[in-house]
Amino acid sequence: MGRIALHSALLENAHFRTVGDRGLLVEYGNAIDPVVNQKVRSISVAAEKNMPPGVVEIVPAYRSMMILYDPSVTTPKDLQDAFISLEKKLHDIVIPVPRTVTIPVCYGGEFGPDIQVVAESHALSIPDVIRLHSQPEYIIYIIGFSPGFPFLGGLPKELHTPRLKTPRTAVPQGSVAIANEQTGIYSVESPGGWQLIGRTPLKLFDPARPHPIPYRPGDLIRFVPISHDKYFQLLEKESMP
Secondary structure, three states: OEEEEEOOOOOOEEEEEOOOOOOEEEEEOOOHHHHHHHHHHHHHHHHHHOOOEEEEEEEEOOOOEEEEEEOOOOEEEEEHHHHHHHHHHEEEEEOOOOEEEOOOEEHHHHHHHOHHHHHHHHHOOOHHHHHHHHOEEEEEEEEEOOOEEEEEEOHHHHOEOOOOOOOEEEEEEOOOEEEEEEEEEOOOOOOEEEEEEEEEEOOOOOOOOOOEEEEEOOOEEEEOOHHHHHHHHHHHHHOOO
């Protein structure tokens, strides 16, 4: 576990906005930034440990936090006051130390039907796309859309590519994809409009496991290119009971 100090400016610029009759959105600026995201995760941990009355759930995102509440118990004004007063009680907060999770990926071919489009969009070769995509360690900002789908920040600017104009009705499980400045992994088969550049043989969501998802927000993802043969070797291993 890591100890993250929460400074007095944490809630200073927070913007509170009601969402329907059961939600309060707390926003911290307008930028996707790892420092802002760490603040969001830190304050959500603090709030979980000092849960104001009436709060049902706290859902952290990139730069914001949704507070779901019971309107028969509390009000948006009470919650806003509670979160502002919570800041005065904060000293140090313990949040999980980021782990680096390695994800093997077979790029291109049948597994990455859009990699040629990505390459041509930026006057790159396919090996260039693979090299650039597998260089960074990507921070997991949030997990959502489908169970285990990690939204990753830190994609090199040379690879920023718009979504497909027409989404696919079914994207295979394990597909590694790009959409604008983000990259991510389709942990289960689902519809999707991201550019597919590869696929991992790993099963990233398994409800039968003690921990169904092998990573959490704040962790780092590193992609490692593998061959077609290695993909099927690992896939067979993943399929074993």
